[in-house]
Amino acid sequence: MSATSSDTMQQARERYAASLMNTFGPPKLQLVRGAGAHVWDADGNEYVDFLGGIAVNALGHAHPALVEAVTTQLSTLGHVSNFFTTEPQLALAEKLLELLGGGTPADGRVFFTNSGAEANEAAFKLTRRTGRTHVVATEGGFHGRTMGALALTSKEAYRAPFEPLPGEVTFVPYGDADALAAAVTDATAAILVEPIQGEAGVVVPPAGYLAAARAVADEHGALLWIDEVQTGMGRTGRWFASEGVRADIVTVAKGLGGGFPIGACIGLGEAGALLQPGNHGTTFGGNPVACAAGLAVIGTIEAEGLLERATVLGQKLRDGLTADPRVSEVRGEGLMIGLDLTAEAAAEVVAAGLRHGFVLNNTTPGRIRLVPPLVLTDDDADALLRAWPRILDDAYAAAGASDLEGS
Ligand SMILES: *Cc1c(COP(=O)(O)O)cnc(C)c1O
Numbered sequence: 127m128s129a130t131s132s133d134t135m136q137q138a139r140e141r142y143a144a145s146l147m148n149t150f151g152p153p154k155l156q157l158v159r160g161a162g163a164h165v166w167d168a169d170g171n172e173y174v175d176f177l178g179g180i181a182v183n184a185l186g187h188a189h190p191a192l193v194e195a196v197t198t199q200l201s202t203l204g205h206v207s208n209f210f211t212t213e214p215q216l217a218l219a220e221k222l223l224e225l226l227g228g229g230t231p232a233d234g235r236v237f238f239t240n241s242g243a244e245a246n247e248a249a250f251k252l253t254r255r256t257g258r259t260h261v262v263a264t265e266g267g268f269h270g271r272t273m274g275a276l277a278l279t280s281k282e283a284y285r286a287p288f289e290p291l292p293g294e295v296t297f298v299p300y301g302d303a304d305a306l307a308a309a310v311t312d313a314t315a316a317i318l319v320e321p322i323q324g325e326a327g328v329v330v331p332p333a334g335y336l337a338a339a340r341a342v343a344d345e346h347g348a349l350l351w352i353d354e355v356q357t358g359m360g361r362t363g364r365w366f367a368s369e370g371v372r373a374d375i376v377t378v379a380k381g382l383g384g385g386f387p388i389g390a391c392i393g394l395g396e397a398g399a400l401l402q403p404g405n406h407g408t409t410f411g412g413n414p415v416a417c418a419a420g421l422a423v424i425g426t427i428e429a430e431g432l433l434e435r436a437t438v439l440g441q442k443l444r445d446g447l448t449a450d451p452r453v454s455e456v457r458g459e460g461l462m463i464g465l466d467l468t469a470e471a472a473a474e475v476v477a478a479g480l481r482h483g484f485v486l487n488n489t490t491p492g493r494i495r496l497v498p499p500l501v502l503t504d505d506d507a508d509a510l511l512r513a514w515p516r517i518l519d520d521a522y523a524a525a526g527a528s529d530l531e532g533s
Pocket residue numbers: 240241242243244246268269270271320324325353354355356357379380
């Protein structure tokens with residue numbers, strides 16, 4: 127019996143439609159349990175999860191180290207407000223600075239949040255403390271859905287219903303260093319850029335792009351703000367995809383808590399001192415349970431050698447998936463993988479994937495994104511590679527597409 131047409135799922139869809147705002151469209155499945163890179167739905171069907179909660183479940187599902195850290199912290203001290211500090215908060219801030227410094231702590235200061243949008247919101251406010259208001263961001267970039275983060279996101283369909291949005295923001299084509307240089311002036315507070323664009327479908331800029339952005343920022347006294355919300359915390363096989371380029375602000379979230387909500391805005395050098403008492407705040411941000419989760423994620427990535435695993439498995443998946451001629455392009459680093467299809471069949475590929483027992487993701491009509499847990503096993507990767515031609519057969523048939531359409 128097909129999972130998606132069961133009575134349980136039908137009922138869940140009806141309850142969902144009656145009780146939850148329709149911001150995401152109907153849910154594909156009702157999931158009940160997870161372990162490693164596997165999840166199970168309400169009908170007992172098993173799936174290998176190549177979405178990982180959208181690049182969030184770095185340690186997969188129910189990793190013992192994360193469960194232990196969160197459980198222990200919650201049963202010791204669960205929340206205290208920012209009138210107080212806690213050991214997990216201090217230790218995670220120090221650890222993030224150490225990772226950014228490549229082993230020796232970077233000179234910087236951390237502001238903890240509960241999400242990526244809030245990390246960017248904090249960063250946006252931080253840039254205003256330069257006394258400048260102009261920000262240069264990129265076309266196809268994604269930075270979140272709050273009014274501030276949305277103001278920095280170019281996608282017309284996301285923005286249009288909510289205008290006017292704050293800020294003087296100029297959007298330039300992603301990956302084009304000349305366009306960036308032409309848009310930045312001495313009135314520019316910050317340049318905002320993702321090292322690899324995630325929501326756009328894993329778009330990798332030309333080599334040297336971030337270094338060029340650094341140079342343009344220096345030339346005009348602007349801050350370089352790198353959004354590592356999706357690329358950070360080991361996703362690309364490195365702690366930060368922008369490694370080697372000095373940023374003034376780095377924002378992280380998704381993978382940081384391994385599924386426990388947490389984000390961070392990290393100001394480096396002088397940028398770490400721009401927000402002063404009274405300038406910003408949060409009730410939940412820096413909560414000890416969330417920080418304990420972050421420490422457990424980082425500690426486990428180190429202990430299990432997951433950076434290397436991401437690099438090795440990512441290469442294996444890229445090589446294997448692109449062997450099918452219906453994949454016209456493959457992009458990304460580590461376990462952040464973007465695939466272009468020869469036809470606009472990405473939604474059908476995701477639907478066929480579920481029927482074959484795989485959670486996949488489509489970002490645009492012709493693009494697939496895979497951002498699986500870093501604990502994905504070789505068996506998990508092999509299972510997808512074995513099923514891949516049949517998934518594409520089903521999807522192309524459903525889309526009424528010929529194998530070479532558009533190529
Ligand atoms: C997901 C994402 C965000 C927004 O994070 P939320 O936690 O959904 O608010 C911001 N920037 C990038 C690059 C992202 O991928």
